[in-house]
Amino acid sequence: MNPEASPGSLRDVPTTGRPVPEAEPGLVERWRSQGGELVELLSRVRERCGGVAAFRLGPAPTVLVTDPQAVQHVLARHPERYVKRSHRARVLIGDGVLAATGAAWKRQRRLLQSQFTGTGMRRYEQRITEAARTTAGRWGEYARTGQTLDVGREMRRFALDAIWRSLTGHPLDDGTEREVGAVAAVAAALPTLPADVTGAQDAVAADLARIDAVARHAIEAARSGAPGPDGPGLLRVLIDAATERPEYTDQLIRDELVTLLVAGHETTATTLTWLYLLLHRYPAAREHALTAGGESPAQRRQALQALIHETLRLYPSAWILPRHVTEDDILAGGYAVRAGTDILISPYLTHRDPELWPEPEHFDPRRFLTPDGRPTHPGAYYPFGLGPRACLGLQFALRESTVLLEHLLPVHTVAFHSAPTKAVYGITVRPDGPTPATLQPPHCP
Numbered sequence: 001m002n003p004e005a006s007p008g009s010l011r012d013v014p015t016t017g018r019p020v021p022e023a024e025p026g027l028v029e030r031w032r033s034q035g036g037e038l039v040e041l042l043s044r045v046r047e048r049c050g051g052v053a054a055f056r057l058g059p060a061p062t063v064l065v066t067d068p069q070a071v072q073h074v075l076a077r078h079p080e081r082y083v084k085r086s087h088r089a090r091v092l093i094g095d096g097v098l099a100a101t102g103a104a105w106k107r108q109r110r111l112l113q114s115q116f117t118g119t120g121m122r123r124y125e126q127r128i129t130e131a132a133r134t135t136a137g138r139w140g141e142y143a144r145t146g147q148t149l150d151v152g153r154e155m156r157r158f159a160l161d162a163i164w165r166s167l168t169g170h171p172l173d174d175g176t177e178r179e180v181g182a183v184a185a186v187a188a189a190l191p192t193l194p195a196d197v198t199g200a201q202d203a204v205a206a207d208l209a210r211i212d213a214v215a216r217h218a219i220e221a222a223r224s225g226a227p228g229p230d231g232p233g234l235l236r237v238l239i240d241a242a243t244e245r246p247e248y249t250d251q252l253i254r255d256e257l258v259t260l261l262v263a264g265h266e267t268t269a270t271t272l273t274w275l276y277l278l279l280h281r282y283p284a285a286r287e288h289a290l291t292a293g294g295e296s297p298a299q300r301r302q303a304l305q306a307l308i309h310e311t312l313r314l315y316p317s318a319w320i321l322p323r324h325v326t327e328d329d330i331l332a333g334g335y336a337v338r339a340g341t342d343i344l345i346s347p348y349l350t351h352r353d354p355e356l357w358p359e360p361e362h363f364d365p366r367r368f369l370t371p372d373g374r375p376t377h378p379g380a381y382y383p384f385g386l387g388p389r390a391c392l393g394l395q396f397a398l399r400e401s402t403v404l405l406e407h408l409l410p411v412h413t414v415a416f417h418s419a420p421t422k423a424v425y426g427i428t429v430r431p432d433g434p435t436p437a438t439l440q441p442p443h444c445p
């Protein structure tokens with residue numbers, strides 16, 4: 001490395017690399033003066049400079065990574081060189097597995113991993129199905145009475161019920177649902193909160209107190225009460241871990257519980273909401289998904305999963321994944337990045353790259369049904385991230401989404417009264433507005 005190098009310079013790079021192409025300052029200035037969304041700036045930076053591109057919002061450059069090889073390099077091949085830094089949701093999720101780092105993260109991940117893969121997942125099958133049946137029952141009532149429902153709210157209720165049953169062994173009750181609403185209030189406030197954790201916690205103290213009360217109650221019930229109808233939930237695993245591992249204090253158990261509630265419901269709920277909005281715009285995709293498999297249950301399931309994957313391609317709920325470079329490195333293309341640089345990886349932009357995905361704005365689930373329908377590089381499609389920090393709930397999310405669609409899609413057509421076409425790019429990418437609708441039997445015009 002050049003010994004004269006100053007932090008924040010892209011020209012002074014490790015000796016073997018070449019500088020990352022940098023967007024001209026005017027581009028950032030124009031974007032700033034127009035009051036644009038971050039996603040617009042990032043799209044322009046990528047268009048101008050390619051899949052590894054730099055821009056400056058302050059004195060130091062940020063590097064945007066969307067090129068599949070570079071994505072794989074950062075997330076999967078060398079995750080130790082690209083780490084998560086103080087997670088902005090820490091105010092809410094504390095030291096839970098999503099925000100934890102180093103040896104603590106490794107231990108926490110190992111304990112949870114066994115619950116969310118292979119045989120571990122089987123114990124949640126019944127709970128997911130019960131949550132889907134409950135939603136299907138409600139939808140049956142909406143259809144019968146002609147009552148208006150909000151699709152986004154319905155999907156949040158379902159996803160929260162599925163994860164709550166899996167954590168506690170009990171169905172979600174109205175009171176808990178209301179109190180867990182505080183999670184959404186804190187999540188919405190996160191971008192405007194002070195940078196230090198204590199200041200941020202003070203600003204949302206009332207909402208945090210509600211969340212803590214829900215967590216405390218659930219932990220006490222799991223410790224002392226009878227298990228739910230489907231046996232004990234995942235919370236019991238955390239409580240049992242505490243008998244052998246002193247690090248599992250009540251505080252850490254609370255942090256893991258809130259982490260799984262946060263990570264495990266808004267993401268799935270927004271995905272399912274986008275899916276219904278996309279079917280509204282592309283009604284033929286629904287017909288195709290329902291008829292594609294013919295009599296074969298496996299093929300029918302594949303067709304539903306293709307709907308989910310194509311939705312996640314266009315709207316990967318975690319649309320941006322920040323990382324911090326810990327040591328000088330060379331990325332795909334020979335681009336050099338220096339220790340101390342902030343990196344933004346965007347599945348949203350990779351998934352809309354026309355060189356990887358022909359007609360990228362077009363919703364076409366068939367991409368995921370034919371072997372050559374999509375690029376096979378792991379860094380070309382990664383809605384659940386890649387590498388050791390990839391989503392713990394991948395199987396859970398796909399399973400619950402598929403089961404819900406199996407219950408709802410053949411029975412109801414959703415007629416939206418108004419359908420938002422724009423997105424809000426917050427912690428997740430979500431529809432910009434309510435999603436009121438009524439339900440019609442299938443094949444209604």
Ligand code: HEM
Pocket residue numbers: 097098099109163259260263264265267268271312316317318321322382383384385386388389390391392393394396397
């Ligand atoms: C469609 C739904 C979902 C999407 C798109 C999604 C996406 C993601 C992504 C992209 C990451 C990696 C973040 C990064 O690398 O910075 C992640 C991590 C995580 N997700 Fe999900 N997720 C979904 C559902 C779920 C569910 C249902 C759960 C729990 C049941 C869950 C639990 C987690 C946890 C605990 C992590 C942190 C893993 C770690 O840092 O070791 N997610 N998710």
